[in-house]
Amino acid sequence: MSQVKAEVIKHSVFPSGSELITLEIELHRFILPEFNTHSSNSKNFQSTRAVPILKQLELIAQNGIAYPVEYYKKSKGMSGRELLSQEDVEKCENIIEEMAKFCCDKVKELDKIGLHKQTAGRYIEPYMYTKGVVTATKKAFDWFFNLREDVEAQPEIKALAKCMKTAIEASKPIVRTSANAWHLPYVEEESALSLSDKLKVSVSCCAQVSYRKLDDSLDKARDIVDNKLSGKEGKPHHSPFQHQATSCDLLSIFGANSYKSNFNNFGEEDIIQYRKLIEAGSL
Numbered sequence: 001m002s003q004v005k006a007e008v009i010k011h012s013v014f015p016s017g018s019e020l021i022t023l024e025i026e027l028h029r030f031i032l033p034e035f036n037t038h039s040s041n042s043k044n045f046q047s048t049r050a051v052p053i054l055k056q057l058e059l060i061a062q063n064g065i066a067y068p069v070e071y072y073k074k075s076k077g078m079s080g081r082e083l084l085s086q087e088d089v090e091k092c093e094n095i096i097e098e099m100a101k102f103c104c105d106k107v108k109e110l111d112k113i114g115l116h117k118q119t120a121g122r123y124i125e126p127y128m129y130t131k132g133v134v135t136a137t138k139k140a141f142d143w144f145f146n147l148r149e150d151v152e153a154q155p156e157i158k159a160l161a162k163c164m165k166t167a168i169e170a171s172k173p174i175v176r177t178s179a180n181a182w183h184l185p186y187v188e189e190e191s192a193l194s195l196s197d198k199l200k201v202s203v204s205c206c207a208q209v210s211y212r213k214l215d216d217s218l219d220k221a222r223d224i225v226d227n228k229l230s231g232k233e234g235k236p237h238h239s240p241f242q243h244q245a246t247s248c249d250l251l252s253i254f255g256a257n258s259y260k261s262n263f264n265n266f267g268e269e270d271i272i273q274y275r276k277l278i279e280a281g282s283l
Helices: 028-034 051-061 086-113 117-127 138-148 154-171 195-208 218-229 251-253 275-281
Strands: 007-012 019-028 043-044 127-137 245-247 272-274
Touching: 007 154, 019 117, 019 138, 028 117, 028 127, 028 154, 051 086, 051 117, 086 117, 127 138, 127 154, 138 154, 195 218, 272 275
Parallel strands: none
Antiparallel strands: 007 019, 019 127, 043 127, 245 272
8 A cells, every 4th residue: 555645734825925835745765866856845854874774674564565656568758658457567566575575684684784774774765665844835836746747757756746736735824924924844833932942843843854753842852953953063954944934025135145045936035944044144
C-alpha cells in the first residue's frame, strides 16, 4: 500500500491576498531529486545520514517497500503509454521485493562491519519512503500541480501532487489581518510564547522532520536553534529558517532586493522569509 501522504501544517493569507502554505509530505524516496528541482518551494527532508541503519530497516518493514504507483510497458520517451498486464505487474513486484530484501540484508551486514550510515544507508534508498516539510506560495504550488499532474509526469510524483492538491483544497487558511503577522509552521495560533520563542519552536520543528520524532517543546527548540543551527562555529544551517515568513512591502520598507526569496518568484512582493531577515541581520 502506498505511503504517499500530504497534510497542511499552516496556511496563511496575508493582507495583500498572498497565500503561504506549509505541508508535511511523505513520498517515494527515489523521486526526491525530481521534487527538489522546484526551487520556488522551501523544503527539509528526512536525512538518510541522520537515521541509524537498523531504524531505517525497521521503517521499511513498517511502511512497506516503496513500490511504483503504476507499471508501464517499456517504450520510447520518458513516459510509459501502455500498462503491463496484471500477471507482469506481479512478476515485477516479486522481483522488486527480492531486490529490496537482498539490499536490506546486505546493508545490515555493512552495519555490522561498522560502515557509517551516511554510506551504508544510500543502498536502501530506492525502497524507502521519506518524509519532509515544504513551504511555498499558493501560486508556486499551482505551478507545481500544473507540471506534476500532467499525463507525462512520473506516476509517483503525480500521486504526490494529487495528495498535496487535495490537502490544500480542503484547508481553511488563517487570515492575517496585521501587516506584521507571521506564518509559523508547527506553532499553535493561541500560543503565549514571545515571537522570538515562537520562531525558535517553528524552526526547530521544521529541522526535526529531517532526523527525529517531533518535539515541539521550547527547551528542545532552544537547544536545536541556538546550539545546532545558528552557526556558532561559523557553519550556520539556515534551511529550516525558510518556512517562516511575515508580510511587508519589500520595496517601500527595505528598498533593495536583499530580502527577496523564492517566496517572491511569482510576484508576491510582500512576503519576507525569516531566513533573509536572519542573514541580513535584521532580526
